[in-house]
Amino acid sequence: MTPQEGRRPIKRSTVSDQQRRRELALVRQAQQRSDSQNRARRLASSVLGLHSSPEPALPDDAIEPEQAPELNWAQTEADLTESEVPARDLNVVQASKLRGREARRWFAHQLMLPEWMIDVPPHLDRDWYVFARPAGNRCFVVSSNGTTISRLRNGSVLHHFPSSLPNGSRTRDMSGPASSYSILDCIFHEPNQTYYVIDMVCWRGYSLYDCTAEFRFFWLNSKLAESGACNSPSTYHRYTFSVVPIYDCDQAGLRAAYSSVVPYVKDGLLFYNKHAHYQTGNTPLALVWKDNYCSEYFLDTDSKGLVPTQQQVVLEMQDDGRLTTSDDPPVVFGCVEADFIQKSGLQAGNLLRFAIRDESVSLIDGKLEIGDLQFVSKVNRARAFADSYSKVFFQYAARHSPLRIEDLAASVQPTFLLKRIVPVFGRLPWKFCTDGRDAGLLVIHIPIPSEKG
Amino acid sequence: MTDQVAAERPLASISPTISGLAMEVTQILLNAQSVDGTVRKHAEESLKQFQEQNLSAFLLSLSNELVSNEKPVDSRKLAGLVLKNALDAKEQHRKNELAQRWLSLDIAVKAQVKACLLQTLASPVPDARSTASQVIAKIAGIELPQKQWPELIGSLLSNTHQLQPHVKQATLETLGYLCEEVSPQVVDQDQVNKILTAVVQGMNASEGSSDVRLAATRALYNALGFAQANFSNDMERDYIMRVVCEATLSQEVKIRQSAFECLVAISSTYYDKLASYMQDIFTITAKAVREDEEPVALQAIEFWSSICDEEIDILDEYGGDFTADSDIPCYYFIKQALPALVPMLLETLLKQEEDQDQDEGAWNLAMAGGTCLGLVARTVGDDIVPLVMPFIEENITKPDWRQREAATYAFGSILEGPSPDKLTPIVHVALSFMLTALMNDPNNHVKDTTAWTLGRIFEFLHGSTVETPIITPENCQQILTVLLQSMNDVPNVAEKACGALYFLAQGYEDVGAASPLSPFYQNIIQALLTVTRREDAGESRLRTAAYETLNEIVRCSTDETAPIVMQLVPVIMLELHQTLEAQKLSSDEREKQTELQGLLCGCLQVIIQKLGAAETTKYGFMQYTDQIMDLFLRVFACRNATVHEEAMLAIGALAYATGTNFLKYMQGFYPYLEMGLQNFEEYQVCAITVGVVGDLCRALEDKILPFCDGIMTQLLKDLSSNQLHRSVKPPIFSCFGDIALAIGENFEKYLIYAMPMLQSAAELSAHAVADDDDILEYTNQLRNGILEAYSGILQGFKSSPKTQLLMPYAYHILQFIDTLYSEKDMDDAVMKTAIGVLGDLADTLGSHVGPLINQSVSSKGFLEECLSSDDGLIKESADWAKLAISRAVSG
DSSP, rough: OOOOOOOOOSSSSSOOEEEEEEHHHHHHHHHHHHHHHHHHHHHHHHHHHHHHSSOOOOOOOOOOOOOHHHHHHHHHHHGGGTSSSSSSOHHHHHHHOOOOOHHHHHHHTEEEEEEEEESSOTHHHHHHEEEEEEESSSEEEETTTTTTEHHHHHHHHTEEESSSSTTTTSOOHHHHHHOOOEEEEEEEEEEGGGEEEEEEEEEETTTOSSSHHHHHHHHHHHHHHHHHSSSSTTTTTSSSEEEEEOESSSSHHHHHHHOOOOOOOOEEEEEEEETTTSSSEEHHHHHHHHTTTTTHHHHHHHOOOOOOEEEEEEEEEETTTTESSSSSSOEEEEEOOHHHHHHHOOTTTTTEEEOOGGGGGEEEEEEESSHHHHHHHOOOOTTOOOOOHHHHHHHHHHSOOOOOHHHHTTOOOSSSSHHOOOOOOOBBBBOOEEEEETTTTTTOOOOOSSSSS | HHHHHHHHHOHHHHHOOOOHHHHHHHHHHHHOOOHHHHHHHHHHHHHHHHHHOHHHHHHHHHHHHHHTTSSSSHHHHHHHHHHHHTTTSHHHHHHHHHHHHHSSSSSHHHHHHHHHHHHHHHHSSSHHHHHHHHHHHHHHHHHHHOOOOTTHHHHHHHHTTSHHHHHHHHHHHHHHHHHHHHOOSSSHHHHHHHHHHHHHHHHHHHHHHHHHHHHHHHHHHHHHGHHHHHHHHHHHHHHHHHHHHHHHTOHHHHHHHHHHHHHHHHHHHSSOOOOGEEEEEHHHHHHHHSSSSSHHHHHHHHHHHHHHHHHHHHHHHHOOTSSSOOOEEEEEEHHHHHHHHHHHHHHTOOOOOOOTTTTTOOOHHHHHHHHHHHHHHHGGGGGGGGHHHHHHHHHHOEEEEEHHHHHHHHHHHSSSSSSSSHHHHHHHHHHHHHHHHHHHSSHHHHHHHHHHHHHHHHHOOOOOTOOSSSOOOOHHHHHHHHHHHHSSSSSHHHHHHHHHHHHHHHTTHHHHHHHTTGGGHHHHHHHHHHHHOOOHTTTTGHHHHHHHHHHHHHHHOOOHHHHHHHHHHHHHHHHHHHHHOOOOOOOHHHHHHHHHHHHHHHHHHHHHHHHHHHHHHHHHGGHHHHHHHHHHHHHHHHHHHHHHHHHHHHHHHHHHHHHGGHHHHHHHHHHHHHHTTOOSHHHHHHHHHHHHHHHHHHHHGGGGGGHHHHHHHHHHHHHHHHHSSSGGGHHHHHHHHHHHHHHHHHHHHHHHHHHHHHHHOOOHHTTTOOHHHHHHHHHHHHHHHHHHHHHHHHHTTTTTTGOOOOOOHHHOOOOOHHHHHHHHOOHHHHHHEEEEEEEHHHHHHHHGGGGHHSSIIIIIIIIIHHHHHHHHHHHHHHHHHHHHHHHHOOO
């Protein structure tokens, strides 16, 4: 006997997981379709919002940093701890209307900050890019509405200038009102007055936040030159922009980034995970590494530019006196006594510099712990952040057992056997130990392609 | 050759040819039923050729065969069957094709075929009559809607006055089939009245022949849909109901069964007309359930299940607001019958069959009774609990397994419906009892039902929406220990244990970081994998249940347990790899292998979606994508629809997770994408592939461009196809939007194809006459798809110098939105998309469309309505549209 058509026996399974999979897939697709539509519209609406509210015209050549807000900030420093960052969700164009402290607070949180490389990530050769970091000021360059503004890591304005970036000066044809702002992640290199663009966050209103590094770099390389921003300076283009050579982090790429000659002063190497999106704040998917050969600033210097005998760290004091790094969540390295706080007139949120004695540092389960912090001074208020945990660790390692270029090279597959024999790599011995065998003996391997061509 | 020539000559002159062929046809038809495969194949081939070469002669000779009483019964029967197949098919497009071919035949040929068929109804051979009845109904199904064969019903009715019972019987059967075949609209009320009169007279106890009474009762079952007017007339309704109720007391079991089938059909079609008969019907059904043979008793139970269905639907529409107006009021028949109905149903639970749990298709009194009890619980809620509890308490500890099983089954059946407040205290007491029974009861039926009941407890009384948790940290471990152990039990019990675990996990799906399952996660996965590898996992759909549960476990993993899911990836990949390596399989083994591949692809899909959704796990997962993609491509090469669909869904998730990096797989994957888009027959595959195109667009963005020519060609073909299931068409329109958004102004070259299609679909859907909910729902899906296409295209062209290309379409788009607004039958989804498109239009075309928008009714009334909507999404779209419009209008 079989049941009436359409009558399901109560004990028979109610679930069709396959149907559920289908439905969940449809829900996901519908959500994503709506997300991409909203993204397309949001980019537009921010521009519309800008147009609908009259903006005071800025002179093309207004390069003076905003003076009044600067003062404003100085007198209300204590407020810093009271209010959180205003509306993190503000978009960049709205943010560009922020003034003074608010603007700085907002922009200070928009950069992707690499962690310091304290050990070599797996698949370095396959999943990462490497490039030589130009020495200089890291900054965020926004071009919109006929002008270009660069802001330092702490949010303060570095330059306010006309540029050939899209909508970066008044001379550009602004016929497409919806093609709006562009945002570049740059390092301003003083000696040749050049902005080296190390990442592209938005281009002509097209957000690249959710794109992989692979794609962002591809876009950066193809779009920046088109705009004319790489041209020499002119009346409507005050500073030259330039890309840096970016390599796949295989042996050849690592070698090129490390040792080839570039028109700028190097300050270490940057490693970017190819699959990572542009994530604001500290991220382990971008890493910085340096040694004495590729950076003048291998060991941290003090305010006089000298390397102090003891390692120094900058930590942020919390309301309960705990001293923390800039990580999220913060790492606690120590605590300040209540009477010390009272005597010194320190306030929560202050950044403080401490010296650490080597013997007070211990590595427990791979974690760095500091037994004794010696107060040195309060830190210059222009500084926005405490040190990150990885920076403290890196600096500690740098003084004792640094991660060397040989260690990096050993972790990547050789690209061409020929290059392995060439013994030039600065002054450094080039160690081959892909098989864990004796470094001096060359073992010839036929490299196995990791991906199908 | 002669046949073709013959077809062009007048009918009279070809008669000799036909009779010659007809002679031969008998032998061919007999050969077609031969045990010798070669003979059979040859005969089938000849029939096919005959049909293709000369349809008229073919049909004539078949109908001649059918009508000739001197021919063997086997050849006559097959002649009728082949005739029927030449008129009707399952697939809609083939069905239409055959109908058209019949209609286009020479009128004299048709008349002769019909005459033969009607004449066959009087044949002394029952099989010939019965086959003719079906063929007549098929022809009626084609001709009556065309206002042809108007004399049919009259001539059938005149047959019913004949004295020979076999003619009467065949005629009533024909009327029954006819009512099944044609829709009530094409038969006028006068003829309906005559049909009903003939049918009800045939059912009357005074009719001497039981064959006639049975045929009449079955005919009434089909004719009920025609009796709307008669059921509104008190006297006529009383009469029909009396005849049906009398038939349930017939001496003949088949008549009683058929009469109860009529009552079931009446309960759903004429629920609101039943009030005055319910007392009698209860008496009749209760007697049948307790005393009659199983097929009759099952229909009697089905009557109550069907009343429950109706009341659940009505109460659902009330939406808890009992004062609301509804088309049909709830008469609370179940609530009123409850004190008598529940004991009757509980009695049935004790009539289990041995081995019913091992038999997938089993259906007996106990199963029907429990199913009905479950529906009653959903209908009346809390009221059922005190009526069932004494039965449970009395029987659950009895030595006879039937009593323990019935008690457990009763408990499991009433877990959906009553409020958690009512059930939670009972479940608290019952839970540990159930766990012990699942471990220790000596009887497999009891364990099976116990595991199922646990699953029901977790399904309905556990989860984030339940206030008082049934599962605590204390008993969670015990529950899991018992369930995992039961997975080693016999297949049917293990399958239920997997099901229980499925719902247990589902309840923790949105629990966040600290899932109580986390400490046991590794063990659970291990236990499920062990089940999938059991030798006997093919029985009782155990393997399927284990994989489905594994999927649910993956879905509810947390940051903490994500690494364990990551470890599962290579395990499932290896399993899939092994199925692909297996060679030289028997067809039976291959079928099993295919099923397994489907399950494994499904599992990978769930894993990909889970790991791909979080940044933290996504990168770790990327190490596997090359290999997974490689496996999927090999799966596609196996060509099986279900597996194809699962792999396609998985690839959609993979594309989402990998983003632009998916580009490297496109070359290898593209042929299968195209194949999926061409799969009209298995439209689910096609639908899913269309969805995957959307995923690819979002993943690859403008890098999808090189593949767009091929994709667009397929999509346009799909839209023009009348073979493709209609449900795939709205998503195809949405897909246009996805493509346009991805490739921006490069969509230019497709505009001349896509836009006219969108326009004509828009016109159709704007004015669709939606007389039922299904059509309205489909119409709205279509509108939504069209609007999503417009939205994507408009946004895609934004800030391009080519936006002007869209200007010619602006008027039409606005008109479409205006019409939707004035039709007032769009749903919330359409409303949100429509107001969004209005904004997109203003945003992309700016001041060029300002005046047009100003003139449209949408920009005022519709916008206002959306701005004041309670739906946040509609309001959000409307706010944006307002901003865009104000700019377009002012600038």
